[in-house]
Amino acid sequence: MNIPSLAWAYLRRSALTTCLNVALLALGTGTIVVLILVGTQLQDRLAKDAAGVDLVVGAKGSPLQLILSALYQIDIPTGNIPLAQAQALAADPLVAQAIPLALGDSFRGFRIVGTDPAFVALRQASVAAGRLWQAPMEATVGWQVAQRAGLKVGDRFNGNHGLSAGGAEHEGMPYTVVGILAPTGGVIDRLVLTPIDSVWAVHDAHHHHHDGDDHDEHAHETEAAQPPDREVTSVLLRYRSPIAAARLPRRINAESGMQAAAPAVEMTRLLSLVGVGTDTVRGFGLLLVASSALSIFVALYNATQARRYDLAVMRALGATRTRIACLLLTEALAMGATGTALGLALGHGAVEMAGRLVPQARDMGITGLQFPATEPYLLILAAALSVLAALVPAIHAYRADVSAVLSRG
């Protein structure tokens, strides 16, 4: 006999109450774990996809939309900018690197991006098979594109008009797969990369074929460009020195028809907007954890009332006050630890399942097999709440007048 076995005997005797308390705590903990895991991985992904880019320059419009479309490929672009102006930016002494992007078409929902090979280095990607694109109509595809579309080096495919699946196919202008990129867990895994010339060529041909047709507005970001007035969708810039951060965005926004948006600023804004939602759910999770702590408190308080004679008998048999208090604390801690452990398993399991079964989560590389540094605090929080819940009943039991309880029967 020892305190844990005695605590276990009591918990087992009130199995239903114990299970409900544990389930409540597990749900609360699990909710918070899901939020922590998804939130952490989402932020990591956003930071990773924005790494190495200090400024994004594109057409006037929403700066957030510009960032989302150029960096994360999850929104439509704000429009196009003249190639000449993009080239001028590249030559600017404040700019260390400028990578142009030309959007407009897609393949089975994966965006076709006309850009320089420097884009691959920027994303810290490497070639898994074949090579990088060199000539027009050559394409190097991201890992997910190759996996999902079953593409291999040497395959040919036609692009579709517009950035989402379902657009008209550009027949007669097939791309040839010359390389497949190794997986990075970043947005580049979902892109088809090709020279900017390919995008222009496809749209020049498309323009000839469909002259006079009604076209999807968003699918024409580069289409309006006619030689020699070529256009690109956006340019990713890296500053040469910190002083550029103070000068360049202001100058571009004030003195040109283009818009400059800093990823750091816009993503902070986005996360603060999204944060309202996650804070609400996190608050709900904390509420569940607090409810379970309250429930453990009520259960233990009622248990000490119902078991006051039991506890008095134990005292009469030689149990110290401390031992009785420890018994109640152990019961609370056992419920707390079990609930938290189950919650952790539940949270990690749910995120892992989502990462495997939900396409969007899978695309983002969401996994439940990651253990954020904040998780131990969750364990400490749950343990602290459990102890807190047991404190009042334990003090009650500690102070109980054993003689009076035994006399009353």
Next chain:
Amino acid sequence: MPLIDVTGLRHAIAGRPVLDIPHWSVESGRHCLLLGPSGSGKTTLIHALAGLKRPDQGRILLDGQAVWDLAAAGRDALRGRLIGIVFQTLHLVPALDVAQNLHLARWLAGLPRDTRAVAGALDRVGLGNRLGARPEQLSQGEKQRVAIARAVVTAPKLILADEPTSALDDENCARVLDLLLEQAEVCGATLLVATHDGRTRDRIADRLELPKLGAPARTTLGEGHAA
């Protein structure tokens, strides 16, 4: 040296005197009845002896140790080491089976786990085959026997039994007293039975009679008493 030595013990509850024992002692190995009507302070005296209820005045020596000079933890340890208690309500811990109830008593007394001692104690009260039974599965008589086994499983020097026969018919009253005396003899313990039940008078010769309303207690000693 007497096992119990009480001097000048007085206690009042809500201003009403319930105990007045100028002097009372019990030699080790003797058995004694605490006789008195309800409200005469029998339970109060048992609790005071066990270190559970501090008396207003007086001194209680248990095996030479002044009970109320000890700190709370010391009294708990002394109680666990020296005393086995049979409660009026019997009260077995319902979350534990019969054997576990006895293991609990040994653990709380600071004794090592001893399955043979537990089985032996239950065997002696005729419940060697009920080790795994839950308290709610036992008859009242069986519970009484488990309660007695629990009191003796720690091999105490003093067994305190609070109204052990009050709810029993004559036959069971005699059986329980026999069992208590037998078990006390087996472990060489002093048995102190607090009761208002006149049927117990002729079974234990030494008596401490506690009149109602806190009048001074009277001691009657049976045959063979050394004093």
